[in-house]
Amino acid sequence: MNETPVLVVGGGPVGLTFALFLSNLGIKSVVVNERTQTTTHPKLDVVNCRSMEIFRQLGLAEAIRDAGNPRSANQYSAYAASAAGPYYSVMADRHLIYAPVDQANAAIRACTDGSLPLETMQRIAQMHLEPVLLATAEADPNIDVRFGHRLFGFEQDDSGVTALVHEVASGAAIQFRADYLVGCDGPASRVRNFLNIDYDATWDLLGELYIVHIRSDEIAPLYPNSVPYWHTWLSRPGNSGLLVSPDASRNDYVIHRPYPPRGDETIDAIVEAAVGRKVNYELVQHGGWRPQFLVADAYGRGRVWMAGDAVHQYMPTGGLGMNTGVAEAHNLAWKIAARLQGWGGERLVASYDAERLPVARRNRDHVKQNAACVFEAQFPRTAALLDDGPAGEDNRAAMARAFETKISRLYESFGVEIGYSYAGSPIVAAEPGAEPPDSTESYFPTTRPGARLPSAFAADGRAVFDLLDGRGFTLLATQAVDEAAMAPLVAEARRVGMPLKVVVLNEPALAALYEAALLLIRPDQHVAWRGSALPDDVAWLVDLVRGA
């Protein structure tokens, strides 16, 4: 019998991120993964702003940027008949998202109102992200990575989980005993099936889409300075789709089509329609897939929990599949660690479901609306679209307007990326008064309990996020506070074993932005409580936030 505190089923980006956070919190884990290697398909093409903030907490943000789109290369999105044109619109400088990383970083450093994330997004293919995470996990002595191992089954009881894992190559059975089992095992999650947890909606609303992955050196020259745009949305009479360049420094391209080829339509024809001319290319892979808008009815129970595609399947209109999963891993890891370290209360882990399930549904609704907008952006198209003369010009202008008003929400949605809140959670201090407007598109910085702390910089240039304790709670004072005034909370945290770091930033600008003299920040950078002074009953507060 192999014993481990946590058995992680699934070694994709969410499972590896979860294991890395556990390790950061001092918890060992075993990661089993059925595949023997990381994916060779581009899959996702963005690590969003929030995920980059989370990876920064792990010290991985720069390694991920090194593996992805060059920091000086654009992250533009365009609407065109084909890569060769004509172009109806290019979204280049209307939002931070489209800016090259170097340029975006400068804007972030200059921001003083908390409206921007600490990290901008990173254009990168999953096939280049996974090796970074895997190499980090394999080098981590707290993580035992076992690729080529498949979960066969498990049983849980009050004190833990007994799981049977098979080595895929030999068929050898290995039994594990773990305090917790966490399934990050993707859309066909065995963990979810064993828990008999279903999805809350209907499958296959859009039917089968089609994807073609090619490599070609003859596409980049079609773009200014031979730097391909991140996304080139395609629409012309007879054809529509999306051409993705996951990384401008590489020659991989992915063509998305709204349906598979039929009759005598060839891959050559699909490529030529997307590029706008014949090019030499290497066909890497192609095939159909079915987008979904599904969220599981629950995220687990007892000592078995799930994250990522195991609990939600989204159409990638907005890049919220893995990115939602990364935030889930961030939320769950500290709670399981706290339980294993003895300071987390009995209600702590179950709060994962209470906090993240509503976010998953919110993200699903956003993604579904995005998908609708992608289709709506084509509605103005007429047979005259590519004609010379006023009719063609008018139609192209209408397409540009539709793109900028509809497809823009796939990108310009800080509300969905960093504006989600855990208000109403059983481990967040409720506060009277109205919550800020809930918009998935616009982000309204707030420190109301449950919100992600708005990102800001101290006067000496340090990012406030970098001053927080990722291994425990942080009591953040934004004004000069007498040490004795904070002592009761420090003492109570020490009494129950809850890690607590005190950070005093006596800066009026931060005090104004953070709307309170004292804020209690969780390991996942969300506000658990705020106030002008500590409550008289600090034991109540500590018990609340640790789920006791």
Place this chain on the structure above:
Amino acid sequence: MVISFDAVRLRALLRVTALILARAARRSQRLQTMLRDEGFVFQIATEGGTGGHFALSDGALRYRPGLHPAPHFAQIWQTPGDAFRVLISPDESDLLRAFNAGLCRMEGRFGVALWFNEAMKIARPAKGRK
């Protein structure tokens, strides 16, 4: 005025669709939940004026023959024959193929089409996935 066979078939299909959805609403909890969604008018019509519309309001989906002046979402088909063929197709992608081929145009909120598509999948569960 001569009404084509395809137009008759399309009108009949829309009426039958309304009946199928009403029956499904009685037995599907998911569809009952969906009926409480924000109201809309979903119209299927031809350039020639044949068609009808489904209106969701007050927790019920009602079908009315004829055209609504301001539907939230509308499919406008070149011919009733194309509309009939695509609407009875089990392949969800046929609507987009028809759009790309110029056989129909669409106006309004595509989210309404997704709502209707989900309702039809519930009403015809043989094609659904468990």
